[in-house]
Amino acid sequence: xxxxxxxxxxxxxxxxxxxxxxxxxxxxxxxxxxxxxxxxxxxxxxxxxxxxxxxxxxxxxxxxxxxxxxxxxxxxxxxxxxxxxxxxxxxxxxxxxxxxxxxxxxxxxxxxxxxxxxxxxxxxxxxxxxxxxxxxxxxxxxxxxxxxxxxxxxxxxxxxxxxxxxxxxxxxxxxxxxxxxxxxxxxxxxxxxxxxxxxxxxxxxxxxxxxxxxxxxxxxxxxxxxxxxxxxxxxxxxxxxxxxxxxxxxxxxxxxxxxxxxxxxxxxxxxxxxxxx
Amino acid sequence: xxxxxxxxxxxxxxxxxxxxxxxxxxxxxxxxxxxxxxxxxxxxxxxxxxxxxxxxxxxxxxxxxxxxxxxxxxxxxxxxxxxxxxxxxxxxxxxxxxxxxxxxxxxxxxxxxxxxxxxxxxxxxxxxxxxxxxxxxxxxxxxxxxxxxxxxxxxxxxxxxxxxxxxxxxxxxxxxxxxxxxxxxxxxxxxxxxxxxxxxxxxxxxxxxxxxxxxxxxxxxxxxxxxxxxxxxxxxxxxxxxxxxxxxxxxxxxxxxxxxxxxxxxxxxxxxxxxxx
DNA sequence: TGAATAGTGTCTGTGAGACAATATTAT
DNA sequence: ATAATATTGTCTCACAGACACTATTCA
Numbered sequence: 001x002x003x004x005x006x007x008x009x010x011x012x013x014x015x016x017x018x019x020x021x022x023x024x025x026x027x028x029x030x031x032x033x034x035x036x037x038x039x040x041x042x043x044x045x046x047x048x049x050x051x052x053x054x055x056x057x058x059x060x061x062x063x064x065x066x067x068x069x070x071x072x073x074x075x076x077x078x079x080x081x082x083x084x085x086x087x088x089x090x091x092x093x094x095x096x097x098x099x100x101x102x103x104x105x106x107x108x109x110x111x112x113x114x115x116x117x118x119x120x121x122x123x124x125x126x127x128x129x130x131x132x133x134x135x136x137x138x139x140x141x142x143x144x145x146x147x148x149x150x151x152x153x154x155x156x157x158x159x160x161x162x163x164x165x166x167x168x169x170x171x172x173x174x175x176x177x178x179x180x181x182x183x184x185x186x187x188x189x190x191x192x193x194x195x196x197x198x199x200x201x202x203x204x205x206x207x208x209x210x211x212x213x214x215x216x217x218x219x220x221x222x223x224x225x226x227x228x229x230x231x232x233x234x235x236x237x238x239x240x241x242x243x244x245x246x247x248x249x250x251x252x253x254x255x256x257x258x259x260x261x262x263x264x265x266x267x268x269x270x271x272x273x274x275x276x277x
Numbered sequence: 278x279x280x281x282x283x284x285x286x287x288x289x290x291x292x293x294x295x296x297x298x299x300x301x302x303x304x305x306x307x308x309x310x311x312x313x314x315x316x317x318x319x320x321x322x323x324x325x326x327x328x329x330x331x332x333x334x335x336x337x338x339x340x341x342x343x344x345x346x347x348x349x350x351x352x353x354x355x356x357x358x359x360x361x362x363x364x365x366x367x368x369x370x371x372x373x374x375x376x377x378x379x380x381x382x383x384x385x386x387x388x389x390x391x392x393x394x395x396x397x398x399x400x401x402x403x404x405x406x407x408x409x410x411x412x413x414x415x416x417x418x419x420x421x422x423x424x425x426x427x428x429x430x431x432x433x434x435x436x437x438x439x440x441x442x443x444x445x446x447x448x449x450x451x452x453x454x455x456x457x458x459x460x461x462x463x464x465x466x467x468x469x470x471x472x473x474x475x476x477x478x479x480x481x482x483x484x485x486x487x488x489x490x491x492x493x494x495x496x497x498x499x500x501x502x503x504x505x506x507x508x509x510x511x512x513x514x515x516x517x518x519x520x521x522x523x524x525x526x527x528x529x530x531x532x533x534x535x536x537x538x539x540x541x542x543x544x545x546x547x548x549x550x551x552x553x554x
Numbered sequence: 555t556g557a558a559t560a561g562t563g564t565c566t567g568t569g570a571g572a573c574a575a576t577a578t579t580a581t
Numbered sequence: 582a583t584a585a586t587a588t589t590g591t592c593t594c595a596c597a598g599a600c601a602c603t604a605t606t607c608a
Contacts (some may be wrong), residue, residue, distance in 0.1 A: 006386070009335030015388040020297035023391060039587045040580075058286035070295040073389050076380050095446070101378045101393045103353050109283070111292040112350050114300060116378045116391075169372070181478040222586070239589075240570060261586040262578035317608070318558045497558070516562075517597060538559040539605030 018257040019182050025080035026068030026117045026190070028099065028197040029089060031214055032122045032227045033139060041260035043222060046230045047139035049124070050194065051088060052153070052186075054134040059109050060187030064153075066194070067135065068115065081118035094120045095213050097204070099197055107189045115188075119197050123214040142198060142233050149179060160185035163193040202232055209248055212269040220256050220264040221245070302357035303345035303394045303467070305376065305474040306366060308401045308491055309504045310416060318537035323507045324416035326401070327471065328365060329430070329463075331411040336386050337464035340465050341430075343471070344412065345392065350404060358395035367406040371397045374481070376474055384466045392465075394476050417541040419475060425458060426472050437462035441472040449492055479509055486525055489546040497533050497541040498522070 003009040028050065035045030052064040067088045071080040081096055096118045103114035120182065131137075141152040152161045163182035176199070178192040184195075204210050211227060225241045250270040257263040280286040305327065312322030313464040325474035329341040344365045348357040358373055373395045401414065408414075418429040429438045440459035453476070463471075481487050486506055502518050527547040534540040 003335055005339065006335055009338075010317060010386055013387045015299070018299050019350045020299050021348075022292070022295050022297050039585090041583095043586075056281055058280055061283065061286075071298075073296045073298060074382060077378065077391070078380075091435060099379065101354065101375065103355075103393070104356065105351055105353060109287055110290045113574085114354070114393075116380070220587085237571065238587080239572085239591095242588080243569075257579075259586065260580040260584070262588080264587055316558090318606095320559075360602085497560085514598065514600085515560080516564095519561080520597080534606075536559065537557070537607045539561080541560055 015116050022111065022113045023071050023077065024068050024113055024115045025077045026066040026115050027081045027084050027088075027096075027120045028066060028117060028194065029085065030119065030121045030197070030201060030231075031137070032230050033124055033137060035139075043226065043259070046226045048142065048230045048233075049139050050136045050153075051131075051135060052138050052155075053088070053132075054136070055187055056134060060197060063187040064136075064138075065186055065187035066117075066190050068117075077116040077227075078118060084211065085120060086221050088124065088132060088135050089127050091120075091122050091127060094122055095210060096120050097200075097210075099200055100194070102193060103188055104189065115193075117197070119201065121201065121210050121213045123216065125216065140177060140198075144233065145235055149178075149198070151191075151194065151198075153185070162191040164191050166195075205231055209269070209271070212248075215269065218252060218266040218268055220266060221249070222264055224267070226247070291495055294414060299388065299390045299546045300348050300354065301345050301390055301392045302348050302361065303343040303392050303470060304358045304361050304365075304373075305343060305396045305471065306362065306399045307396065307422075307474070307508075308414070309507050310401055310414060312416075319505065320536070323503045325419065325507045325510075326414045326416050327430075327523075328408075328412060329415050329432075330365070330409075331413070332464055334409060340464040341413075341415075341462055342464035343394070343467050354393040355395060355424065358397075362397060362491075365409060365412050366399065366404050367401050368397075368404060371399055372487060373397050374477075376470070377468055379470060381466065391471075394470050395472070396478065398478065398487050398490045403494065417475075418453060421510065426455075426475070428468075428471065428475075430462070439463055439468040439471075441468050443472075482508055486546070486548070492546065494531060495531060495545055496545040497543060498526070499541055501526070501544070 003012065019208050031049045033047045033049040037044045051067060053067050055061055055063050055065055067084045069080065069084055078096060078098065085091055085094060098120045099117040101114060101116045105112060106147055107113065116220050128259065129275070136155045138155045141154070143150040148166060149164045150161060161182070162180070163183070165179040165181045166176040167179070169177055178195050180189070180191050182190045189224040205228060211224070214227070215224060221242060224245065225236060225238070228241065229235055248270060249267040252268055254266040255263040256266055280289070308326045309325045310326040312324050314321045328344060330344050332338055332340055332342055332433065344361045346361055348354055353374060354373065362368055362371060362373070376394040376396045378391060378393045382389060383391065413432045415430040415432045418431070420427040425443060427438060428443045430436065438456070438459070439462070442456040442458045443453040444456070446454055455472050457466070457468050460468045482505060488501065491504070492501060498519060501522065502513060502515070505518065506512055525547060526544040529543050529545055531543040532540040533543055
């Protein structure tokens with residue numbers, strides 16, 4: 001068949017001439033949760049947390065998984081991710097970043113499904129509405145070694161762990177090939193998705209301002225440092241930390257008192273959209 | 278309908294209950310091409326280059342685009358990318374990195390198509406077979422400012438330019454939102470895909486070893502430095518450059534003579550898979 | 555010999571890691 | 582007074598930018 005114009009071609013185009021497949025969008029919703037306060041002097045413990053959803057249907061009935069869903073024909077993967085985020089947490093206008101497209105042929109037992117995943121870092125305290133019944137925040141305890149990542153999930157009622165192996169790809173210092181070593185409780189390839197997300201989040205923390213997505217308007221540098229420490233999984237030295245974030249925050253004239261110690265100055269985020277590069 | 282087991286559910290699953298769509302895989306094949314040698318003493322000029330394919334069919338008939346194609350139901354996007362790479366360049370076992378999944382609803386005039394793009398950096402001189410007739414290497418002259426990226430493509434016969442606008446996303450220092458400002462010659466949203474790829478490549482250059490994908494086994498540090506300079510689009514100071522790559526290369530006892538100047542030692546890639554992090 | 559690249563030495567400033575010292579509060 | 586965090590000072594070391602200097606070849 002010969003066409004004489006783009007218009008004519010498009011009028012006659014048969015969209016069924018290639019195999020089609022299903023595409024889903026999964027969302028990693030990270031946050032840092034307040035834990036217990038051991039005594040009046042101490043700061044709250046903080047925990048790295050992720051939002052999971054219980055599957056009440058096959059496949060992977062009764063397992064936990066990332067919020068996500070099929071994308072519609074007239075919707076982008078990122079709008080789908082935003083829709084899911086809104087449905088599960090009622091949060092809007094959150095910075096969502098595309099993480100990766102996972103597409104192993106057998107990652108879903110039903111049929112070929114490829115999934116584009118998105119990440120968000122949110123402030124749990126800004127969630128005004130109740131979570132849906134099947135959703136739950138899990139604290140994550142991440143233990144990372146050279147060869148594997150061990151994540152212990154705990155939501156207060158239920159606790160389980162997954163182990164994901166890492167293999168460094170040749171020519172790379174940053175990107176690992178992940179494989180599931182142990183997983184009894186998460187659906188699909190979500191252990192790998194979560195491991196990738198955590199790894200990316202750690203990176204982003206260093207050279208972007210995403211943390212402030214999950215900070216309240218006013219915060220102390222101690223609180224901010226705790227968030228960094230919990231996500232990075234390591235302790236930071238105070239002076240070093242202060243130097244690093246100095247340019248991203250602005251001192252206010254408010255202070256936070258109440259702990260049995262010197263009051264701390266409240267800071268707020270200072271967007272640094274000048275002097276780029 | 279109630280099921281009693283995962284198996285039973287899967288046996289009865291109707292995969293048509295969600296809308297499906299077409300997925301393609303596009304590949305950015307970058308290389309650095311040798312240019313002219315002005316005189317016997319000077320080194321060859323080098324040019325940053327990308328492989329493009331001429332569309333001889335609608336849509337976008339006669340425009341240039343990235344090599345790519347529909348993925349099959351039993352194939353991953355990365356195998357599709359590898360297949361395309363092999364078809365167009367006869368190269369195998371090349372490090373391919375997933376770049377991004379582009380999925381604007383109207384990015385393809387025919388129908389909804391989402392595209393997962395992959396990047397490769399190859400050594401043009403290792404291409405043993407002839408390129409297919411509709412493929413051609415284009416030198417790219419990339420001029421980047423704070424607000425836009427201007428790329429001039431030139432394959433010897435044909436020359437055109439595209440301009441892509443960049444907008445810095447809040448909370449980010451690295452990720453831009455791209456938009457097409459000027460494009461008469463590239464199909465689809467490929468100006469944006471290419472701009473993203475170049476930006477990612479520049480980053481990768483700094484903290485991975487991908488360059489060595491496109492270096493011959495033995496090379497001089499001068500040649501390696503030229504490659505860096507061409508991709509990064511700026512000149513580097515010799516001592517600084519040597520310090521940076523010192524740990525990645527290994528001196529050999531070979532030298533390269535012939536230029537009207539001091540011979541240079543040939544180095545080879547030293548994989549550094551110990552001491553990670 | 556001179557043009558051109560190869561390769562090294564070194565000064566300086568910046569910035570991170572480490573540790574010490576001081577400040578301030580509620581009980 | 583004490584325990585706890587807040588905040589700052591400073592020393593050292595590593596390293597990048599900058600520039601200068603030496604080495605070596607071939608038409």
